[in-house]
Amino acid sequence: MAVQTVAGNATTASVDLGPAVALSCRECGERFDLGPLFACASCFGPLEVAYDLPAGDPEALRKRIEAGPDNIWRYAPLLPVPADVAGKPNLNPGFTKLVKADNLARELGVTGGLYVKDDSGNPTHSFKDRVVAIAVEAARAFGFTTLSCSSTGNLAGAVGAAAARAGLRSCVFIPHDLEQGKVVMAAVYGGELVGIEGNYDDVNRFCSELIGDPLGEGWGFVNVNLRPYYGEGSKTLAYEICEQLGWRLPDQIVIPIASGSQLTKIDKGFQELIRLGLVEDRPYRIFGAQAEGCSPVSAAFKAGHDVVRPQKPNTIAKSLAIGNPADGPYVLDIARRTGGAVEDVDDEQVVDAIKLLARTEGIFGETAGGVTVGVTKKLIEAGVIDPALTTVVLNTGDGLKTLDAVSSTSQATATIKPSLDAFRAAGLASA
């Protein structure tokens, strides 16, 4: 067993994280003891959680999951969390709605079944509650007392709320120019919130420095030194979607890309379900979605490159504005291996797609949801997504957090005096 060199300054003795047995390097396969590590000591590749997953009867495991709580802890046997996790103070995210979007399907010409996985229903109204819930268990296991992160907005709120509930201190870092809704949601839970004069990539670099400094001692950065655990939370989206489809893989899924972590872990989740015999092994295609103003992975996909060239983000889809995405190359691999694609839409198409989803299904997504719906529409029109197959589109956050995106074009139809004459004059009476 290798020596733990990339430290987080916390103890790792007798860690109980359920079925998780080690960290393994995604590049060279070297294994390390569970601990607050994120890069391989030999090759600097990213580390991920390795498991001793429950073997045996898939039917028994399926029943055990179905009998579990209506949140991500129903999948505790497949996650790096202690067996008694459901009884601890946490926000219990997950098991959000999988909405059969028949109106949107009609509008887009999809005949094979179109679903929106609506993660705006999580405790802090974005998918980030899933990843943070897992990171909190790792932080507890490693004895961290302060929870931290570099964030494009949603993560800061999720960390603030989870820390409040878990009784941990929090200090989170965001670019200084985020949407008001995200700033307020990050601050309201009472932790420390620091705006950094720079973009997300500057914030992330700052946090990496802080981890190596005595100033950051005892701090668990959910997406840096706890990143291998954090990432596993996204697998629950894969599990839920399959369970909600009746223990079946979707044929096609459209996932937004910021760092790319979510997309890679949804693929990992599908692979685990296949290996455990919980779903039938059938082909599925994974599509990644970006905003044109921050589309480094989409650009690499289209150019046929294996590496991702960093960009300087400029888009209203700020939750996805990571110009140098850590998991970019892995996303490219997965899109190519599964016969998917990575595509982008411009800000105007993002706004149109937010309104399309709202108008057809009554779901108000944030800009990231506009990105996935917009890319879905574009790829259907281009003949890349097959309308005859079952397709799942993720809405990863709540439109109330990004009101600015639609506020200029979503206003009162009319403002009138409180009289029937005035209403008649406005021309809105039923025909």
Ligand SMILES: *Cc1c(COP(=O)(O)O)cnc(C)c1O
């Ligand atoms: C963070 C985030 C994502 C995806 O993030 P990854 O870094 O790619 O895992 C998607 N949607 C929203 C709303 C987010 O906040």
